[in-house]
Amino acid sequence: MTREGGCLCGAVRYAIRGPLREILVCHCVECRRWAGHAWTATAARNADLELRESGDLVWIPSPRSEYRASRGFCARCGASLFWRAAGFDRTSIAAGTLDEPSGLRVAAHIWVEQGADWERPPEGVPAHPRGYPADGPPLAWG
Numbered sequence: 001m002t003r004e005g006g007c008l009c010g011a012v013r014y015a016i017r018g019p020l021r022e023i024l025v026c027h028c029v030e031c032r033r034w035a036g037h038a039w040t041a042t043a044a045r046n047a048d049l050e051l052r053e054s055g056d057l058v059w060i061p062s063p064r065s066e067y068r069a070s071r072g073f074c075a076r077c078g079a080s081l082f083w084r085a086a087g088f089d090r091t092s093i094a095a096g097t098l099d100e101p102s103g104l105r106v107a108a109h110i111w112v113e114q115g116a117d118w119e120r121p122p123e124g125v126p127a128h129p130r131g132y133p134a135d136g137p138p139l140a141w142g
């Protein structure tokens with residue numbers, strides 16, 4: 001199954017040939033400053049992610065990331081697209097940039113202790129004060 005997505009203006013387009021992870025909604029300060037609110041992301045293996053149009057894709061270091069992560073955005077329209085940690089074999093992808101239907105669902109909210117004071121996860125969805133817990137239920141890929 002191939003899924004595709006892209007930025008607002010179309011200058012960045014990508015395809016994923018492989019499974020995507022369930023969605024995590026990250027309320028950390030870095031995601032919030034970058035996206036304007038919680039960043040809602042799925043993930044793909046790097047080997048499954050093909051950048052089809054990427055001339056305007058710019059990567060910047062995430063300033064305080066403990067993972068030495070980089071964030072990829074479209075320099076033409078400003079869309080926030082990708083997050084990638086140094087040495088990780090997968091890339092987080094902004095779920096809202098996927099073409100529909102994505103078939104995905106939100107698995108959990110993370111880093112809610114850093115969320116804005118107006119930002120509260122909905123009732124009935126797992127919410128974690130910091131990152132996704134190592135002993136939490138495994139996130140599904142499909």
Ligand SMILES: [Zn+2]
Pocket residue numbers: 007008009010011012074075076077078079
């Ligand atoms: Zn764009």
Ligand SMILES: [Zn+2]
Pocket residue numbers: 026027028029030031032039111
């Ligand atoms: Zn975050």
